[in-house]
Amino acid sequence: xxxxxxxxxxxxxxxxxxxxxxxxxxxxxxxxxxxxxxxxxxxxxxxxxxxxxxxxxxxxxxxxxxxxxxxxxxxxxxxxxxxxxxxxxxxxxxxxxxxxxxxxxxxxxxxxxxxxxxxxxxxxxxxxxxxxxxxxxxxxxxxxxxxxxxxxxxxxxxxxxxxxxxxxxxxxxxxxxxxxxxxxxxxxxxxxxxxxxxxxxxxxxxxxxxxxxxxxxxxxxxxxxxxxxxxxxxxxxxxxxxxxxxxxxxxxxxxxxxxxxxxxxxxxxxxxxxxxxxxxxxxxxxxxxxxxxxxxxxxxxxxxxxxxxxxxxxxxxxxxxxxxxxxxxxxxxxxxxxxxxxxxxxxxxxxxxxxxxxxxxxxxxxxxxxxx
Amino acid sequence: xxxxxxxxxxxxxxxxxxxxxxxxxxxxxxxxxxxxxxxxxxxxxxxxxxxxxxxxxxxxxxxxxxxxxxxxxxxxxxxxxxxxxxxxxxxxxxxxxxxxxxxxxxxxxxxxxxxxxxxxxxxxxxxxxxxxxxxxxxxxxxxxxxxxxxxxxxxxxxxxxxxxxxxxxxxxxxxxxxxxxxxxxxxxxxxxxxxxxxxxxxxxxxxxxxxxxxxxxxxxxxxxxxxxxxxxxxxxxxxxxxxxxxxxxxxxxxxxxxxxxxxxxxxxxxxxxxxxxxxxxxxxxxxxxxxxxxxxxxxxxxxxxxxxxxxxxxxxxxxxxxxxxxxxxxxxxxxxxxxxxxxxxxxxxxxxxxxxxxxxxxxxxxxxxxxxxxxxxxxxxxxxxxxxxxxxxxxxxxxxxxxxxxxxxxxxxxxxxxxxxxxxxxxxxxxxxxxxxxxxxxxxxxxxxxxxxxxxxxxxxxxxxxxxxxxxxxxxxxxxxxxxxxxxxxxxxxxxxxxxxxxxxxxxxxxxxxxxxxxxxxxxxxxxxxxxxxxxxxxxxxxxxxxxxxxxxxxxxxxxxxxxxxxxxxxxxxxxxxxxxxxxxxxxxxxxxxxxxx
Numbered sequence: 001x002x003x004x005x006x007x008x009x010x011x012x013x014x015x016x017x018x019x020x021x022x023x024x025x026x027x028x029x030x031x032x033x034x035x036x037x038x039x040x041x042x043x044x045x046x047x048x049x050x051x052x053x054x055x056x057x058x059x060x061x062x063x064x065x066x067x068x069x070x071x072x073x074x075x076x077x078x079x080x081x082x083x084x085x086x087x088x089x090x091x092x093x094x095x096x097x098x099x100x101x102x103x104x105x106x107x108x109x110x111x112x113x114x115x116x117x118x119x120x121x122x123x124x125x126x127x128x129x130x131x132x133x134x135x136x137x138x139x140x141x142x143x144x145x146x147x148x149x150x151x152x153x154x155x156x157x158x159x160x161x162x163x164x165x166x167x168x169x170x171x172x173x174x175x176x177x178x179x180x181x182x183x184x185x186x187x188x189x190x191x192x193x194x195x196x197x198x199x200x201x202x203x204x205x206x207x208x209x210x211x212x213x214x215x216x217x218x219x220x221x222x223x224x225x226x227x228x229x230x231x232x233x234x235x236x237x238x239x240x241x242x243x244x245x246x247x248x249x250x251x252x253x254x255x256x257x258x259x260x261x262x263x264x265x266x267x268x269x270x271x272x273x274x275x276x277x278x279x280x281x282x283x284x285x286x287x288x289x290x291x292x293x294x295x296x297x298x299x300x301x302x303x304x305x306x307x308x309x310x311x312x313x314x315x316x317x318x319x320x321x322x323x324x325x326x327x328x329x330x331x332x333x334x335x336x337x338x339x340x341x342x343x344x345x346x347x348x349x350x351x352x353x354x355x356x357x358x359x360x361x362x363x364x365x366x367x368x369x370x371x372x
Numbered sequence: 373x374x375x376x377x378x379x380x381x382x383x384x385x386x387x388x389x390x391x392x393x394x395x396x397x398x399x400x401x402x403x404x405x406x407x408x409x410x411x412x413x414x415x416x417x418x419x420x421x422x423x424x425x426x427x428x429x430x431x432x433x434x435x436x437x438x439x440x441x442x443x444x445x446x447x448x449x450x451x452x453x454x455x456x457x458x459x460x461x462x463x464x465x466x467x468x469x470x471x472x473x474x475x476x477x478x479x480x481x482x483x484x485x486x487x488x489x490x491x492x493x494x495x496x497x498x499x500x501x502x503x504x505x506x507x508x509x510x511x512x513x514x515x516x517x518x519x520x521x522x523x524x525x526x527x528x529x530x531x532x533x534x535x536x537x538x539x540x541x542x543x544x545x546x547x548x549x550x551x552x553x554x555x556x557x558x559x560x561x562x563x564x565x566x567x568x569x570x571x572x573x574x575x576x577x578x579x580x581x582x583x584x585x586x587x588x589x590x591x592x593x594x595x596x597x598x599x600x601x602x603x604x605x606x607x608x609x610x611x612x613x614x615x616x617x618x619x620x621x622x623x624x625x626x627x628x629x630x631x632x633x634x635x636x637x638x639x640x641x642x643x644x645x646x647x648x649x650x651x652x653x654x655x656x657x658x659x660x661x662x663x664x665x666x667x668x669x670x671x672x673x674x675x676x677x678x679x680x681x682x683x684x685x686x687x688x689x690x691x692x693x694x695x696x697x698x699x700x701x702x703x704x705x706x707x708x709x710x711x712x713x714x715x716x717x718x719x720x721x722x723x724x725x726x727x728x729x730x731x732x733x734x735x736x737x738x739x740x741x742x743x744x745x746x747x748x749x750x751x752x753x754x755x756x757x758x759x760x761x762x763x764x765x766x767x768x769x770x771x772x773x774x775x776x777x778x779x780x781x782x783x784x785x786x787x788x789x790x791x792x793x794x795x796x797x798x799x800x801x802x803x804x805x806x807x808x809x810x811x812x813x814x815x816x817x818x819x820x821x822x823x824x825x826x827x828x829x830x831x832x833x834x835x836x837x838x839x840x841x842x843x844x845x846x847x848x849x850x851x852x853x854x855x856x857x858x859x860x861x862x863x864x865x866x867x868x869x870x871x872x873x874x875x876x877x878x879x880x881x882x883x884x885x886x887x888x889x890x891x892x893x894x895x896x897x898x899x900x901x902x903x904x905x906x907x908x909x910x911x912x913x914x915x916x917x918x919x920x921x922x923x924x925x926x927x928x929x930x931x932x933x934x935x936x937x938x939x940x941x942x943x944x945x946x947x948x949x950x951x952x953x954x955x956x957x958x959x960x961x962x963x964x965x966x967x968x969x970x
Binding site: 006245248251260261291300301304333340342358359361365366372 | 920922947957
């Protein structure tokens with residue numbers, strides 16, 4: 001029996017795409033039954049033997065746009081699991097649905113509230129209101145105890161004051177986990193056009209940095225553990241599924257656009273539902289990209305992913321300790337990062353320093369440019 | 373060979389007036405090349421020349437023409453480079469001839485280089501045959517050009533030949549005019565050998581091949597020859613001509629033009645303008661006017677990737693084989709690492725070399741801002757030649773600085789005189805002439821520092837005159853100037869590769885421009901970056917690049933490690949291309965910024 005740490009299931013349907021979202025989704029629900037059939041087929045192809053997946057994550061798109069029988073069918077095909085997360089849209093958070101979901105084996109909910117401010121929600125062109133979000137949290141908590149919410153910051157003209165209210169509201173509920181997202185403008189999203197045309201104005205970088213560190217202090221003060229750049233949890237409730245990504249464990253993703261990583265082999269499925277369905281109808285694997293990473297590249301990946309964790313990465317464990325020490329010896333750039341607390345090195349652990357958290361890409365790319 | 377039946381001529385013209393096409397047509401008409409063989413612009417052999425429509429290396433071709441008098445003439449067409457950087461080379465080519473075809477575009481009229489070349493030909497004592505070319509074009513204005521020939525050049529316009537090289541019109545008339553009007557070479561085959569080198573190139577098997585014009589005597593294989601500028605002796609192995617392929621001959625006699633091979637290894641031994649004579653029986657007087665090639669413009673060339681240093685060195689050595697005027701020596705910059713200080717005849721020469729290095733040798737290069745050679749007089753009486761701003765001594769040690777000046781001639785439609793005068797004035801030009809060539813066109817003459825045309829002067833001139841102004845210049849010696857060294861400091865430390873020498877009055881303006889440009893180019897980083905411009909210890913402009921505040925991935929992409937890796941790889945590659953100056957990462961483009969401001 002093979003152990004694959006995690007299974008990701010991508011549900012590509014959304015009634016309406018959020019203006020800032022660049023994940024793959026479509027509004028055409030007529031394909032749902034074909035999609036279901038295809039994902040089951042993919043799961044059988046990927047895991048022909050009985051495979052255990054300790055964690056399962058239904059992401060999207062909008063997983064809660066599908067009936068519980070879908071979750072049931074997937075979960076009944078795989079072995080034991082300790083954490084099963086489903087992303088739920090506040091609109092879909094009705095009691096009966098959630099109860100049915102729980103019966104399928106789902107035990108953790110990630111609720112996309114984004115904000116408790118009507119002004120912010122409207123600026124993001126979300127349909128729900130703050131009151132809907134509060135009602136959704138209450139309903140979810142009446143069924144599930146392990147609940148995570150998404151909070152967005154850096155929304156158009158958002159202020160620290162609004163953010164503080166958001167967080168206070170969130171923490172008035174016994175939620176276990178908060179994922180924090182800086183609103184990021186990706187090309188080819190409507191938000192990109194709106195900001196390019198100057199219709200929507202986003203806060204300046206300085207303001208964003210201030211918000212980030214404000215949130216961090218606020219949540220730590222309230223007993224949350226900052227365990228990954230963008231994630232906070234009541235101790236013991238860190239997302240096991242996401243930790244598997246950051247530790248670069250083996251995982252399989254099914255559904256269009258889903259990515260997988262198993263023993264240095266990476267693959268990504270086609271980002272087009274029709275193509276995905278057609279391929280599986282022909283019993284073919286729906287991959288559009290496959291990369292076999294070398295051992296050295298895998299070490300680089302482990303470093304890249306591991307540095308997102310607040311505790312950092314054990315360089316000895318990933319086989320980079322000597323290489324890093326050598327580079328640190330020679331590289332002025334690296335020395336500078338350490339001296340100025342963008343990076344902390346306590347042999348054998350390397351982690352981002354407090355100042356480095358918010359500019360992690362710059363810091364990490366500096367490290368890899370010196371090491372690889 | 374009967375000297376009476378030899379005609380040596382060249383074609384001179386402003387750029388794009390049709391010189392190369394006419395040369396092709398003459399070769400084709402005389403049967404030196406068949407139409408099938410004739411690649412367009414036969415004489416321009418370098419790929420780059422063909423592309424840019426300019427001629428860099430000289431060449432000499434022999435053709436046979438049977439005239440109406442029934443006699444067969446041997447004609448040597450000596451090609452001349454068409455750019456101002458090569459004025460000296462042009463003058464040497466001209467002195468190898470007795471006649472010149474002065475080609476003028478019937479739609480453009482006389483331009484700056486037409487005049488410059490005309491005077492060079494006149495100085496060389498050549499018979500000048502004006503050719504009005506492109507008469508087939510609808511916008512051709514033959515009468516207008518004839519007026520200019522009379523008014524500006526003082527030639528008889530009725531002697532001009534009307535032609536269209538493209539359409540093959542007037543070719544026979546031109547050949548007949550060469551026979552009738554260009555005198556046969558004088559000189560005596562019985563005197564001691566006296567031959568002028570007007571070009572040379574490097575052949576992998578035969579070594580350096582000089583192109584020569586024999587004035588007196590005969591040169592043949594087996595003879596010991598001597599180069600009169602350096603007294604080096606060689607034994608002639610082969611002599612020959614080009615028609616247009618290399619053809620061996622038994623000898624080259626007085627009046628003839630051709631090439632020799634003499635196991636010459638070093639191109640610097642056969643400089644253009646030097647005289648070849650018989651080592652055992654030398655001529656008394658060398659050909660007049662020899663001067664060694666002297667670089668006027670200097671710049672640092674550095675490989676972007678330091679691993680390419682050796683490859684750059686080898687490439688420069690290879691180019692040097694064919695180019696006595698190219699100078700280079702190793703140079704080290706604190707900012708750019710190991711590279712070469714290179715000297716060029718002028719801006720075009722520099723551009724051509726840089727492009728050839730990149731294109732033919734696949735090198736990626738950073739060129740520092742070009743600099744002229746300054747004469748720096750120190751208080752202790754010594755005089756330094758400074759061609760790298762970084763080497764400028766401290767101000768308190770300097771008594772005075774002199775910089776090279778040029779005399780510039782600009783010919784423009786009268787409509788653009790205003791903006792052109794403004795431009796020249798901005799470039800510290802002093803007007804020395806203002807002449808109406810006809811009712812609508814003006815020749816402006818300026819004395820200007822050479823350094824002022826190093827920075828996009830040509831582009832500016834083109835843009836203010838909508839491309840109508842033409843430009844030519846010659847060197848006019850050194851003059852004292854109030855110059856200062858402008859340093860750029862990044863976080864308080866001067867960056868040697870960014871230093872420039874500027875006139876005192878322009879230092880503030882230029883300092884501001886440089887600082888603003890660098891602010892644009894240097895990305896935000898961990899720390900605030902202070903950029904300053906300074907003269908000595910005095911800061912004259914400053915700006916800051918704010919510290920980076922945000923660079924965090926929002927989502928973890930559902931475990932798509934590759935997407936994340938690709939994103940970071942991109943940043944990583946960007947970082948590898950940056951130079952670390954102290955704590956600051958500076959992109960390569962920054963070193964070109966000094967060229968692009970204004």
